[in-house]
Amino acid sequence: MDTTQGKQEPDRNLALDLVRVTEAAAIASARWLGLGQKEDGDAAAVAAMRATFSALDIDGQVVIGEGEKDEAPMLFNGERVGSGKGPAMDVAVDPLEGTNLLAMGRPNAIAVVALAPKGAFFDPKPGFYMKKLVVPAQARGLVDISAPVGDTLAIVAHALGKKVKDVVVFVLEKARHAQLITAIRQAGARIQLHTDGDVAGAIMAASPDSEVDVLMGTGGTPEGVLAAAAMRILGAEIQGMLDPQSPAERAALEAAGIDQSRILYTHELVKSDDIFFAATGVSGGTFLPGVEFPGHGGAVTTSLVMRGKTGTIRHIRSSHSLEKLRRFSVVDYDKAAA
Template sequence: MLGADHYSDELVSAVRAATEAAAHAAGAWFGRGDKNAADAAAVAAMREVLLPAPFAGVVVIGEGEKDEAPMLANGEELGSGRGPACDIAVDPLDGTRLVQEGLPGSVSVIALAPRGTLFDPTDVFYMDKLISSAAARGVLDLRASPAVNVVRLAAALGKPVHDITVAVLDKPRHRALIAELRMVGARVRLAGEGDVSTAVTAATPGSDIDVVMGIGGTPEGVLTACAVRALGGFMEGRLAPQGDDQVRTALAAGHDLTRVLSLDDLVSSDRVLFASSPIR
């Protein structure tokens, strides 16, 4: 739980209970081979807790289009209407495959921020991300090469390059990135899933991950930005649609695909509330 001092004890308690309920519900499906059932259970449990919660919330980062229940869909309103007006970023189950296969690392996560302060990545599902702790502020730059950023971060942290650990999602699209990082001498930690928990670890000073690099989910990126903001860390992002169809859709939605998004762009308020609960 991060940022609890910005909101009432009643709302903080409800948000904590929402992630715990979702984690417990998904945990009943842990290792049972049915990720859709686990996701549906987590969504239903989280919604049940959030509907009467003391706030007026609108889901900005959720399941996207509202196709079939149960979902926490973009534009859905949650809360009793009593209390602060908030944007909601939510992923009741980050790491569905991990739960399906009985592997560690999945979490239930939610973030709140004042209404109108979360970046809305309409129609773009992937983002190139660069995430680290406070020491990286003014040091790292998404426009620089991965090798250059590793060398810069090593100098800022006061340790050799070969002691820098970079977390990268284990995806075919990252082959060149991984090769470059290993060529410069950095350690590469491959993650099968779990965008959010890995990024939060990287933003935490003194953790065993120094920086996150590579392309992951845009919704997870905005969720992560809330945690990074609360931790005082560093983050930059750039929308990265995959394939010509996604590029055309992103451009039609009015996105600038060359723009580097700062932490202020991703969440423009310090009044963030972030909570996650492990699923096991």
């Protein structure tokens, strides 16, 4: 009897190749930790990520970036990446999420990439900012981003078997969140305020071993799509609503005929389970340890690597010999360290 009938041969786990891309970006940008030069740190991450992508056997196209919003040297939307020899993939990137975190020597800056089949990622068009709600798997399907904050926190607390006063909410420390912060405090929950980094915050909210239980507030739309890739793999939930932060952004959305009141769910932000996600810590923090330089020309990285098709989640700690990498790597680590 042929037991292989109807089964597919295992295909390649691109996430294990993808982590080399985030590792390179993390190592290159980590040299700028605390130096107050966010553009230089960002440029180092972008250059390393772009160069390492060239060795990855995919026919990739960047569809999610944030260069236009931040006027950063981002891998631009429409840019082709990869060797061109592999499967056609859409690419979502943030070579350095938390440029300010890195520049100021603060925790939770990361390098992050996600891959998906063409057309799987939500196209934000001119929508740079998104209101987000992220809850762990236990509360998936139970919450509504348009509901009052107190009601949402009560639902999450009940789903987790906690009291509201035990719930911790990740919020970006921005002036736009003054009312949100007041509402969370009135509900009795606790708050972690972070200046940047809501991809890391979303994963923290979804992870059972994190002290963060939920993420609320407005952040970048590209980060929302990246977070959705991780949420889809982790079984958690993200809901989003485009939330323009300037008259020009609002007018652009209206001109594009985009309904700003529409709730975007996880399966709409990322429309496939055949996704790959990798993130490497740059500065140390509660999400991933940062890049370490233990001496003698070495570097140590810690990464989170996930594959949607199998649900496999790996934490990878890697030791790198920069001296050996310089002999054949496409990344100019000497320039990054200058």
